[in-house]
Amino acid sequence: MKRTLIRVSALVLLLLISMALYYSGKGHTLLLDNKNIEIDDTSYKALDFAEVTIDSGEEQEILKRDRLKQDVSGQKHRITVVYLESGEEQTIQKTFKIDVGEPIYIISIPALIADHEKWIQVFEPLN
């Protein structure tokens, strides 16, 4: 009885570790988009220049009409955008969660700065 209990516990533990590894290691692609965008009949203009950092990764420079690709793992992330507004440097930081089943997300930098709720969306490629 004791032996069976130990074996079942070990198996459950192994399954839990596997799940933790799966969720923490699941890779996703983030597309960082700095283009003019219209969401829910509202237009947002692309920034001339911004610096974007995902989690504690490298700072990336993004110009107008640019789209950058960033690979991340796990579901919880933080994005930091540094941009110029009326000649002054502004910083905006947001944390977000992504769904484990979705491989690619698109982040609109103009929508993020405008604090629109749909600044991050699942990317659906055109067929």
Next chain:
Amino acid sequence: MKKLQMKTILKFAENNAVPLLFLVIVAFGIPLSGFSMNYLVQEIIVRLSRNSFLVLALLIPIMAGMGLNFGMVLGAMGGQIGLIFITNWNIVGLPGIGLAMIISIPLSIILGWMTGKILNKAKGREMVTSFILAFFMNGVYQLVVLYGMGTVIPISNSSLILSRGYGIRNTVNLINIRQTLDRLIPLKIAGIQVPVATFIVIVIVCVFIVWFRKTKLGQDMRAIGQDMGVAEAAGINVEKTRIIAIVLSTILAGFGMILYLQNIGTLNTYNSHEQVGMFSIAALLVGGASVNKGKISNVFLGVILFHLMFVISPMAGKNLIGQAQLGEFFRVFVSYGIISIALVLYAYRKLRAKELSGSALANAQEEK
């Protein structure tokens, strides 16, 4: 006194014939290759981190008197299947390596248990049996990977699947986990990169093996390795212990294959596992191990000497006769040759020991 010294030297040379032979080859090969010492040290460190785990997997069956486990290829297959799954699910970095290892465990247990069962029916002929078993299981592996994956086993990653819609491509890019462990703790000494984390893992396995030898199960295995009949008479469950030895070896081989491939960064789906068994066994034998005796020191010495020869032989061959291919032929020739030499030496020693004990018995009877 001089005669005694000579006898000791000859005995040492006889017992360490293979490593000494390799030392001579390497000593001649290094100047011929023209490689710098820095380059050679870097190469050896990389190869030590890449191959040591696989070679360590061979020690437990030797301890249990089952010889060189050619069946480790089965564990390597388990490790590869784990890697295919994590690539399919896009699990990156260390979690990917960990998950691949966990996936390989049940596969290695099943394959190891099956190997152990078969080897129990072929006592005394374990090596040739496991060698042929590896060929047989290669067929099963290819059937599963080539026809099962994408049909029965769902594979969603299109970069893994062949253009016909099922079966895994010949090459799987392991970019998601490439050298993740090697680069986890970066250390550079005099321009030489040292994969500290991988070495820590290897040290942990060494400690495990040393500890395991001292456990009840380890002692049972050693007893079986010494004399199966006596061990059975002493109440040890010989067959079960032998199966456990093979299962452990297969699991370690699976882990070793994952570490090996994370260093390489590419999985050659249908070939990567094939030569792993032969090269690991050859390395262990080069280090001075034999069919019935293997130590951790043999693993490291073997990997250093064997892979040093791997590194220098193409260049030495090119500089010697103008063809790098000589080195390629040479290393395959040496791999097979060294296994043959070790087996012949083992048979010779066994025969001589039998003769010596026979003549000792005859002398004792004559004296009576």
